[in-house]
Amino acid sequence: MAFKSLDELRAACLDLSAGSDAAADAVARRQDTLTKPRGSLGKLETIAAWLARWQGRDMPRLDKVKVVVFAGNHGVTAQGVSAYPSEVTVQMVANFAGGGAAINQLARLAGAELAVIPLELDRPTGDFTQTAAMDKADFLAAVSTGYDAVTPDLDLVCFGEMGIGNTTPAAAIAAGLFGGNGRQWAGRGTGVDDSGLARKFAAIDAGLARHQATLADPLAVAANLGGRELAAILGATLAARHHNVPVLLDGFVVTAAAAPLAKLHPEGLAHTLSAHVSAEAGHRQLLEALQLAPLLDMGMRLGEGSGACLAVNLVRSALECHARMASFAEAGVTDK
Numbered sequence: 001m002a003f004k005s006l007d008e009l010r011a012a013c014l015d016l017s018a019g020s021d022a023a024a025d026a027v028a029r030r031q032d033t034l035t036k037p038r039g040s041l042g043k044l045e046t047i048a049a050w051l052a053r054w055q056g057r058d059m060p061r062l063d064k065v066k067v068v069v070f071a072g073n074h075g076v077t078a079q080g081v082s083a084y085p086s087e088v089t090v091q092m093v094a095n096f097a098g099g100g101a102a103i104n105q106l107a108r109l110a111g112a113e114l115a116v117i118p119l120e121l122d123r124p125t126g127d128f129t130q131t132a133a134m135d136k137a138d139f140l141a142a143v144s145t146g147y148d149a150v151t152p153d154l155d156l157v158c159f160g161e162m163g164i165g166n167t168t169p170a171a172a173i174a175a176g177l178f179g180g181n182g183r184q185w186a187g188r189g190t191g192v193d194d195s196g197l198a199r200k201f202a203a204i205d206a207g208l209a210r211h212q213a214t215l216a217d218p219l220a221v222a223a224n225l226g227g228r229e230l231a232a233i234l235g236a237t238l239a240a241r242h243h244n245v246p247v248l249l250d251g252f253v254v255t256a257a258a259a260p261l262a263k264l265h266p267e268g269l270a271h272t273l274s275a276h277v278s279a280e281a282g283h284r285q286l287l288e289a290l291q292l293a294p295l296l297d298m299g300m301r302l303g304e305g306s307g308a309c310l311a312v313n314l315v316r317s318a319l320e321c322h323a324r325m326a327s328f329a330e331a332g333v334t335d336k
């Protein structure tokens, strides 16, 4: 899919199904026949129904699970907002290819295929304190790349990212969409010290001031204050909805990247679950603004899709119980 205009993309963001009530109801009915007190598997029961709704299957499946990690570089790193230099982005992409990153281990354990998509790493986005991060064409190209990364054959997809500096655009998007300033949304990312954190606050406030006139448009927020890997995650989240693929969101950066969809459509992120709340300062507040309840709280702040991958094992647990437990009748257990 190559989105040719913001209006075309906006229309695609409004064209969203509500998922299958029938499949979700079928799961809820079966849950109540299984050998457990009703509701006793808690969120595992609602996760099974969520899978069914968004796959559109009475009996969901998890045969093909994928983690897609998008990588990008950021002009705003010129403001001294990260603890690490930008060259780490391409170096970590090589590490992903070599199997040496955390996400390689966690994806394997989760039974998930890993794909890494670098987005023009040698051409960082504009520094949003000075100019737009991306012009329209750049933004649409990144969204389109993300859209094409999600295919209808997937049963579940996790999004992750790698991009030195990207907690700054993520916080700027959150502030642009939900109000507030740098201090309210920025955290330490890879571990900036107090002066780095102060530079982050200032960069975000400068970006918000520079792009103030466009903050009412969620797509303009994503283009002006975001980054290529974040735009790709927005496109990928939209594609997942169009292709009936449920989504696990990772940490602060992925959540901020997908947030414009929720601003454009009240049910825009209904096909997603927040896998975890990261240790990045603004994540809990962002999840609250989006009315998403995180599954895990592990104190993680890595990115890469690492938290999302952990939650694949919870989703697998939900499906295994749903699909394989005996009913009261089958097991000869007396129901209440």
Ligand SMILES: O=C(O)c1ccc[n+]([C@@H]2O[C@H](COP(=O)([O-])O)[C@@H](O)[C@H]2O)c1
Residues within 6 Å of the ligand: 081, 082, 083, 084, 161, 162, 163, 164, 165, 166, 167, 168, 188, 189, 190, 191, 192, 250, 251, 252, 253, 254, 278, 279, 280, 283, 300, 301, 302, 303, 304
């Ligand atoms: O998504 C998160 O919750 C998260 C929190 C802290 C750091 N990160 C990762 O760290 C990088 C961004 O941190 P920084 O300090 O360079 O903005 C980027 O590669 C992210 O994957 C990600």
Ligand SMILES: Cc1cc2nc[nH]c2cc1C
Residues within 6 Å of the ligand: 084, 088, 092, 161, 162, 163, 190, 302, 303, 304
């Ligand atoms: C080493 C390193 C690995 C990462 N993975 C995601 N973000 C990262 C940032 C750094 C610095």
